[in-house]
Amino acid sequence: MDEEKVVKAGKIAGEIKSWVRPKIKSGIPLLEIAEMIEKKIIEMGASPAFPVNLSTNEYAAHYTPSHNDETLAHGLLKVDFGVEVDGWIADNAFSVDLEDLPLNKNLIKASEDALKNAEKILSHETSLGDIGKVIEKTIRSHGFNPVANLSGHSMEQYDIHSGITVPNVENNSENTFKTGVYAIEPFATNGKGFVHDGKKGNIFILEKDRNTRDPLGREILEYVKDTYGSLPFASRWIVKEFGGRAVLSLNQLENEGILHQYPILTEEKGKFVAQSENTFLIKDGTVINTTK
Ligand code: MN
Ligand code: MN
Numbered sequence: 001m002d003e004e005k006v007v008k009a010g011k012i013a014g015e016i017k018s019w020v021r022p023k024i025k026s027g028i029p030l031l032e033i034a035e036m037i038e039k040k041i042i043e044m045g046a047s048p049a050f051p052v053n054l055s056t057n058e059y060a061a062h063y064t065p066s067h068n069d070e071t072l073a074h075g076l077l078k079v080d081f082g083v084e085v086d087g088w089i090a091d092n093a094f095s096v097d098l099e100d101l102p103l104n105k106n107l108i109k110a111s112e113d114a115l116k117n118a119e120k121i122l123s124h125e126t127s128l129g130d131i132g133k134v135i136e137k138t139i140r141s142h143g144f145n146p147v148a149n150l151s152g153h154s155m156e157q158y159d160i161h162s163g164i165t166v167p168n169v170e171n172n173s174e175n176t177f178k179t180g181v182y183a184i185e186p187f188a189t190n191g192k193g194f195v196h197d198g199k200k201g202n203i204f205i206l207e208k209d210r211n212t213r214d215p216l217g218r219e220i221l222e223y224v225k226d227t228y229g230s231l232p233f234a235s236r237w238i239v240k241e242f243g244g245r246a247v248l249s250l251n252q253l254e255n256e257g258i259l260h261q262y263p264i265l266t267e268e269k270g271k272f273v274a275q276s277e278n279t280f281l282i283k284d285g286t287v288i289n290t291t292k
Helices: 003-023 030-043 102-121 128-141 215-227 235-242 246-255
Strands: 047-056 059-061 076-085 088-097 152-155 180-184 187-189 195-206 259-267 273-275 278-283 286-289
Touching (some): 003 076, 003 088, 030 076, 059 076, 088 273, 102 128, 102 180, 102 187, 102 273, 102 278, 195 235, 215 235, 215 246
Antiparallel strands (some): 088 278, 152 180, 187 273, 195 259, 278 286
């Protein structure tokens, strides 16, 4: 693990978080917010680890604006973005209430407190079970439910979900946090605590590299392999490079099983979801919140 790069990616993410938070207002196009964050990441000498996720209300995660998106910021908005330095990743998220609604504010507070309480007990000796327990307990103390089928994750170079799951609910795992990089991300909801796969959210990843008949598709595939490798990318990034015709080719590549498009993780009954996330570097006796 390249600790220096892990810390550098986190520092950039944390700074951008503070910079962008006051700029997010009701009525601003989501496309503008996504591009503003992604541009800043590049200006600061890093790359987006994945497209900026801007998920609203019952959308918990995995929505990014399309190239011609006209959605305006509203509701309970989750801003989730990743910074990558030479493949070492910082993943972080915050939620904002753009309606001045007590429900939204309380959900946000529940997810923020859960993340804070998880951080308080976090060390290389903490079990995954205990982290889930403290997250669940905190969210329930606010009168809400944690989303049980969303979780944090370990990260490796160029690998956002590298195998270890950090649960948001009580469980009996006695496995502890080994040396490594972990995203912890509590989700609080006024629903029952489950999301399902909804509509597609304009975020793609290379699934299976094989031949396609579409010439533009072939070009896009080469570009994706060279530019994003194993990391997710936005359809709008491809449109920027190849023009509007790329949309059809992306669909074709998806139909051929070469690309996968993520569905939007959506609360089952349309209830609202808030999220908070930071990345932690854990090593022996030390814990660093890299994205603070
Ligand atoms: Mn995230
Ligand atoms: Mn994450």
